[in-house]
Amino acid sequence: MNNIHKAILAIIALAVSTVALVAKPIPGPKGGRILTTDAPHAEFFVENDRSVVVSLYDKDMKPLPVSGQVVFATAEAKTGKVKLDFIEKNGALVSTVPLPEGDDYNVVVQIRDNVTARPKNYRVLFHDEVCDECKRAEYACICDDAGKEHAHDKK
Numbered sequence: 741m742n743n744i745h746k747a748i749l750a751i752i753a754l755a756v757s758t759v760a761l762v763a764k765p766i767p768g769p770k771g772g773r774i775l776t777t778d779a780p781h782a783e784f785f786v787e788n789d790r791s792v793v794v795s796l797y798d799k800d801m802k803p804l805p806v807s808g809q810v811v812f813a814t815a816e817a818k819t820g821k822v823k824l825d826f827i828e829k830n831g832a833l834v835s836t837v838p839l840p841e842g843d844d845y846n847v848v849v850q851i852r853d854n855v856t857a858r859p860k861n862y863r864v865l866f867h868d869e870v871c872d873e874c875k876r877a878e879y880a881c882i883c884d885d886a887g888k889e890h891a892h893d894k895k
């Protein structure tokens with residue numbers, strides 16, 4: 741019994757440390773949320789008019805031009821799902837329609853490296869408000885949920 745308990749504790753400790761490694765968010769240069777964990781990175785950013793901008797970056801977070809990537813998004817709003825198409829504009833991919841009314845809903849962003857590539861799906865919980873702690877849009881908040889270190893402490 742004792743050994744089983746030790747084993748369970750070890751598994752929990754391992755799981756916790758794995759989460760801590762993965763959970764460190766990268767702040768999006770435009771103030772948006774970085775969807776990716778590996779380069780090329782994609783940033784999800786919502787403009788004032790609620791259109792969605794997806795920008796691409798290399799591993800050093802230098803902007804990358806759009807090079808055939810195909811982006812779609814589905815906003816799972818409470819009023820119904822809305823599909824967003826994206827077109828290239830000013831070196832990024834911009835949705836042709838704005839996000840639907842309201843907030844606190846998921847937006848599923850589908851990115852393909854090119855027309856024939858397998859799609860990769862990223863889920864963003866869209867919140868309209870600004871985070872009190874990091875002053876970023878809530879959907880792009882980089883505050884550590886564990887409360888270890890906040891962005892505003894670094895200023």
Ligand SMILES: [Zn+2]
Pocket residue numbers: 871872873874875876881882883
């Ligand atoms: Zn925050």
